Amino acid sequence: MNIKGFKEDLTCRGYQFEIGGTYKTGAENITADDLCSSKVFHYCKSLQQVHSYYNVQDKNNRYCEVAPLGEEVTNGYKCGTNIIKVVREITGEELKELKGLNNGNTGIFNIGSHNSGSHNSGSNNIGSNNSGDNNSGWNNSGWNNSGDNNSGNNNSGSYNIGLYNSCDNSNGIFCNKSDTNIRIFNISSGMSLRGFTSSRYWDALYSVPFRLVKMVDGELVTQTYKEACAEWWEKTSEANKKIIQKIPNFDTEVFEDITGIRL
Numbered sequence: 001m002n003i004k005g006f007k008e009d010l011t012c013r014g015y016q017f018e019i020g021g022t023y024k025t026g027a028e029n030i031t032a033d034d035l036c037s038s039k040v041f042h043y044c045k046s047l048q049q050v051h052s053y054y055n056v057q058d059k060n061n062r063y064c065e066v067a068p069l070g071e072e073v074t075n076g077y078k079c080g081t082n083i084i085k086v087v088r089e090i091t092g093e094e095l096k097e098l099k100g101l102n103n104g105n106t107g108i109f110n111i112g113s114h115n116s117g118s119h120n121s122g123s124n125n126i127g128s129n130n131s132g133d134n135n136s137g138w139n140n141s142g143w144n145n146s147g148d149n150n151s152g153n154n155n156s157g158s159y160n161i162g163l164y165n166s167c168d169n170s171n172g173i174f175c176n177k178s179d180t181n182i183r184i185f186n187i188s189s190g191m192s193l194r195g196f197t198s199s200r201y202w203d204a205l206y207s208v209p210f211r212l213v214k215m216v217d218g219e220l221v222t223q224t225y226k227e228a229c230a231e232w233w234e235k236t237s238e239a240n241k242k243i244i245q246k247i248p249n250f251d252t253e254v255f256e257d258i259t260g261i262r263l
Contacts, residue, residue, distance in 0.1 A: 002079070003090065003098075004043040004066045005054025012042070022069065022085040030082055032073045040073065040080030041066075045217060047090075047098040048109050049077055056099050056108060063090045063098075111213075111220060121213050121222070131212065159193065169193035185249040201247045204240035208232060226260035233261050 010017050017023065027039035034040050043066050044050045054061040070083030096102060103113035107128065111121040117128035117138075126136040127148070137148040137158070147158035147168070154164045161171035169178045169192065180192045189196075196202055210232045213222050223231070236244070244250075245263070252263045 002043050002045065002066050002068060003047055003050050004041070004064055004084075004086070005050045006062045006064065007054075008060040008062065010062060013038075015041075017064075017086050019064065019086055019089055022083065024070070025082045027082045028071070030071050030073050030080065032075055035073060035075055035078055035080045040082055041084040043068070043079050043081070043084070044077070045079065046215075046219070047095075048215070051109070052077075063095065064088060065090060121220075159197065161193075169197070184247060185251040185254050187249040189248045191248065200243055204236070204243040207237065207240045208235040229259035229261060233259070 004012065006012050006017060010019075015023075023041060025039050025041065027034065030039050035042070042053075044053075047056060047063060050056075050063060054063070056063075065087045067085040067087050068079070068081035068083070069085055070081050072079060072081045074080070090098065100107070100109040100111070100118075103110075105113060106116045107118035107120070109119050110117075110125075112123035112125070112133070114123055115125045117125050117130070119129050120127075121131045122133040122135070122143075124134045125132075127138040127140070129138055130140045132141050132143045132145070132153075134144045135142075135150075136146045137150070139148055140150045142150045142153040142155070144154045145152075145160075146156045147160065149158050150160045152160045152162045152165070152171075155162075156166045157168040157170070159169045160167075162175065163173045165172065165175045167176050167178050171179055171182060171193070178192060178194060181188050182191055182193050182196065183189060184191070184196075191199075210228055211223065212225065212228050213220055215221075233241070256262050
């Protein structure tokens with residue numbers, strides 16, 4: 001669906017629209033460079049993309065399905081056309097569902113259920129950007145975490161891989177002190193997790209996004225772990241690939257077994 005956002009009076013950038021109306025900019029031979037100009041009318045492929053321009057939590061904003069009738073250009077996120085028709089206004093239950101306000105969710109753009117935070121693919125999360133369940137923190141892929149950025153479960157600290165830790169940066173169980181000699185590629189490294197996360201290795205690993213869930217044609221799509229690894233490695237620069245391969249104890253066989261990437 002093509003969706004355009006408007007202010008309460010159905011204007012956009014000072015231009016007045018009406019439901020059912022067709023509008024022309026008068027421009028011809030438009031290009032992607034014209035997306036930031038008055039040569040095009042803007043729209044997006046999903047409400048989540050429109051949210052970047054017209055906040056869906058602002059009850060005064062309105063949203064309509066539109067039809068591009070002329071030339072079209074896009075940068076992959078924002079779209080534009082020189083002729084547009086405002087087909088209908090999106091309201092009621094349909095708008096709530098597009099916002100992710102269904103299945104007991106009170107936060108926006110959730111795939112799971114009973115989330116009061118936003119952008120969760122898990123369920124029962126108070127925080128946001130969680131792919132696990134029952135988290136009150138943010139960016140957790142595990143469960144029952146009150147801290148942030150945990151891939152383990154039942155942690156009250158942050159950046160924990162293990163279970164029931166009240167400290168940060170632990171891959172153990174029931175720890176209240178951070179690890180000081182983590183294993184890397186199955187061998188003791190002499191580094192702490194905190195030391196690793198402040199190193200050039202960490203910067204190289206996170207130089208491009210790693211996405212298990214990504215937007216494709218306006219829809220959220222889940223990838224397998226190794227599919228996400230392949231996409232991540234393809235987008236990583238050659239310089240950062242060299243840094244990653246200098247991580248202490250780097251083992252090509254272990255790396256391939258985990259990521260599916262053969263070096």
